Amino acid sequence: MKVITSFCLLLTSLNILAQGSISGNFSPPKDFKWLIAYELTPNGERYSTDTAIKEGSFTLEMPATAQAGMYRLVYAVPQDEFYIDVIYNKKEDVKFNFNLQNGLTITNSEENKWYHEYFSKITAAQDRLLEYYETGNDSKKEYGAILKELKTIQTNFEEEHASSIAHKFIKANRSYIPTEFENLETFLKNKKQHHFDNLNINDPILQGSNFLTDKFASYVFSALPADIKTKEQLEIEINKNIRTTADFIKTTPNGFQVKALHQLWKIAEVNEMGSVQDFIFKNHLKKSALANDNQKLVDEIEIASRLRIGAVSPDITWEANGKKHSLLTMEKAENYLLVFWSSTCSHCLKELPQLHKELKDYEGLKIIAVGLEDDNINWKKVSATLPAFNHAIALGRWESDYAQTFGIQSTPTYFILDSEKRFLAKPESDKEVVEFLEN
Template identity: 25%
Template sequence: MKKIFTVSALLAAFSLQAQFTVTIQAPADFKDQDAILYTLNGSKDIIFTKEQSKNNIWTFKYPKNYMGMMKVYFPNTNNTFNFISENKNVSVKLESQGNKVKDIVYLDEANDIMSKFQEGSQKKELILPALSQIKEYYKDNTEFGKALKTEINRLSGNSDGIDQTQHPFIYYYNTNYSKFLSNDASKKVSQDEIINFIDKSGDMLETSSLLRPILVNYLNSGGNTNVAGSVDKLLDRLKVETPRGQTVLSELIDIFDVYEMQEFKDKYLNLAKNLKCTITDRLASTLKSNANVEIGAAFPNYKFQSPVNTTAKSLYDVKADKKVVIFWSSTCSHCEEELPKLLAKYNDLKAKNIQVVGLSMDVDKDSWSKKIAAFPWVNDSELRGWNSSYVDLYNVHATPTYFILDANNKIISKPEHVGDVLEYFKLK
């Protein structure tokens, strides 16, 4: 009995040790009451929990080990910020103006170090080359010349001296960012080195935000003529039946989607569909969002938030022989170029009983309202940008994105550009 008690006590002690809290403080005039805490899996934010403020303080209790990137999102004001966890309490103070977060003060040691390191890295990459050029025009014995030399020496210094025992995630992130994502041509790594890293790296790879950019770097290092060979070589090593292999497969499918590499997306999406093993949540999410938007699939219904130019409550309530659904943004340059062309043919579309529905990725209500004043079709927006619910629901990776639906809301075409939309309806 004593032995059982001892084991239970050890487990309880471990549980207490693994738990940490995330505390967010905001000014009294910050109006948002709700906050959502996210963890990270590859490049996908995973909702952990939602909390309400008490005296403008949010406290999240995380019950297990987690080392990696986290995010807090305030849905009503569309504010978001990132931070790290090293299994220790996180404390953050927000400074805001007009209900927008203007500055983030990290009060815990790990995030303070990480913030300073990233600031230094940005200066090193962006400012140091410029300062080195400017220095050529000033003598070292002038006041400005001395100041330039001091700053150049400071930025050129080694800022990687992180104690791995005290800050394992910061050490992991900085070391591998420097090795695999540096702009320094002398640090170029081979495909085999990248494969070995992805294969052998621990769980922090999925939570670090490094996986996707490293995969893009891996594909670039293999050249455009050998994409399939590079991917097959990587997946053969990782084995797609494993959690790591499935996460990488999911990321690759999304990468091919973003870069409009349809042939490769189709090939590896089919590989994922035909897996006979247990599917991870990460890959299942990718399969579902892609299945939602396949040709012939019923386009999932969407409940409007604040629709304009319609009395319909949802996408399905909009009745027409056909619908053109557009995901766009007032800050999107391609949208600025393409949507006026659709507007020019809008009356012709209406004459054919074709309705247009614009779902915006905007965050600023004024910008969105001014833009839609010129668009007579159905318009709606959550005003949450890429945090909008329809990003995952409809597998949206870029703006503008078009879908054409039939009268039963089945997808009959996925045009790439507005010209393809007009050509489909013989209006070009």
Template identity: 25%
Template sequence: MKKLFVLSGMLFAFSMNAQFSVSIQSQPDFNEQEAILYTLNGSKDIIVTKEKSKGNTWTFKYPKNYSGMMKVYFPNTNNSVSFISENKNINIQLDTKANKIQNIIYQDESNELMNSIQESSQKKEIILPALVQIKEYYKDNTEFGKALTSEMGRLSGTSSIDQSKHPFVYYYNTNYNKFLSNNPAKKVTQEEIVNFIDKSNDMLESSSLLRPILVSYLNVGGNTNVNASVDTLINKLNVETPRGQTVLSELIDIFDVYDMNEFKTKYLTLAKDLKCTINDRLASTLKSNAATDIGAVFPDYKFHAAVNTNAKSIAEVKADKKVIVFWSSTCSHCESELPQLLTKYKELQAKNIQIIGMSLDTDKNAYTTKIAAFPWINDSELRGWNSSFAEIYNIHATPTYFILDANNKIISKPSHVGDVLQYFNVK
């Protein structure tokens, strides 16, 4: 009852105090009713509210200033559309076919401009180098040579953005070109990156730039200087500030993704030992890691459409040990590792060890075809990284393994399939 009251109260506030609106319209054959609006905090999507379709149109009212990336997700058809906000009304038209988005038409000025710049940037990075090579075979005084020169000049040009009129478009593209472009004007130093992260306004958290810039920062410092690089950064930012805590949270996740467990442990411990007020971003990281740490009881999950079992949830599966593997049919490492589990499956069964595969697939046919070869328990929401269990179990990469005891306590978190087989002495 309390949750319903909170949600209804939030929706009432949206309707009464809208700062700007987000309107998304689809074609009549798009079989979707509910849509979920998200904002962005670092690399985390934050749910804002949900809306039902009215005449194939979803209208969201946003009650305060927000400049940054936004997303609307359609859970029934597993479609999403990304766009930006500059605190102005947003209008988007979707071309759909067979319940899939074929084309996105941005009808407001800010998103039209952003989309145009992104398309030009892609052409500049992909097409321009090819035209430069082709140009060597054509003289400037030929018709084709003149056309090539003209197109190269157009692609080489820079887009002019009025910062006062389009602050987020300017912020995103200026800083992307400086810190992340494949062809930066000059190589940036770690000091420049630290100063940018320290001095940047709140659009850093909402821009989607924070994580890739942090990865770039670590790469500039080199593999042998990770400790010094991170310590320099967080000391400059101060981990008792919201920016410092968000950066610390992002770094912990980055170390998780790249299996840099020594660094993850060090900075996760730093986060746990903080005595100050913790912001939501870092609190979420601490919670998800605590729930999936060795010794914790594995959070239960109610199966969506599991095969090869009558159990209704992970906790209901009875076995002396359980191997939980998060995977996807599009994951190349899964392609090489899961067959190794298959070859030892009967030996594992003989030891009363059960395997539970949780797929982050989106394509039902690909998922169904793949699990036909896997005799263990398989389940999937078919929502990819939008699957609820990706957040619940702090999954950043596939495959990810957990080993549970008979009471669903986490007793091991193997890095690779070889570690799984070695743990059970069936390698």
């Protein structure tokens, strides 16, 4: 976690006409410096206000123009990891305590209390139903009691809080509950069939939050047959679920479709499901992103796919001793190391000589160093001091073809390839390169 400080903010708070507030305490105080509030909208996060956290305490004075809805309070970077989501209904101030170990406690705001109480209770009851099945329990009385508890919780919260923003989430979260005993196979089949029944995908507040995208992810990666035995079978079934989900949201705004599909793509990436990533992108996400004028996302995904662990590296060519050489046609080795550097980069001038010393006698390894340069004058001088490397040059630096193809954003950047020239690892430093090769 990297705390946000006032020095790294590009935004300033000029909210004179405040009408409500979100306040609270963070602990331990030393770990929190600044807080930024964003309204969650179908097209992404919209900046609202920000404030310093002083000795663990803060108060966000919400602007008069702030809309009722779900707000994301970012307290560190990366922003998609370190945040708290709260409901701001413009009727009540929100107060809470947040502790890195114990999490969030709402101290003022009935609506946020209802919201968290509902999800706590319904999740616990759903877990009891799953535990019933997992333990092989055959008590029909206990089964009936669990179903009754599920229905009571859902009905009571829907009826009691019908006019609240929280109600949108509570109602949309209504899931399948059997009317009588069902074995596990039947229950899972019916649960999957009714997964989308109560999801109001056209509600902008639900679209802005993580609620719907989490529901889609749960369906895609969890609503699967129990008899799957291979990764190939698993990915086929996941792709079927993706197709169903994409069809379900096809009438929603392109911005929301991109958000939902990109979330599924990222989950597949974390789980190293390359064919699922490609299926999502080629069949659904690319089209939605282009329709939403998001060429940047398309480019980022194409680079990520090209450099994916297990993918064959794009080719690199260079000249040496009057001959042309190529990464993809060079002689067999146990591993290959690609180094993207620059002769004007201070980190490179520190790391590369050390790496050269560590690896010059390393058996079974071939090294290709690609200089991202404005010209070849200094590059020739420095590369000559690293004779164990094969040297290629990419004039144009960040705009060069190699920089674009390999998505280079800083130097030095390292890639380790296996004997088939497939991406094996992406170390962050020369020390990590050596450590990986030695282990």
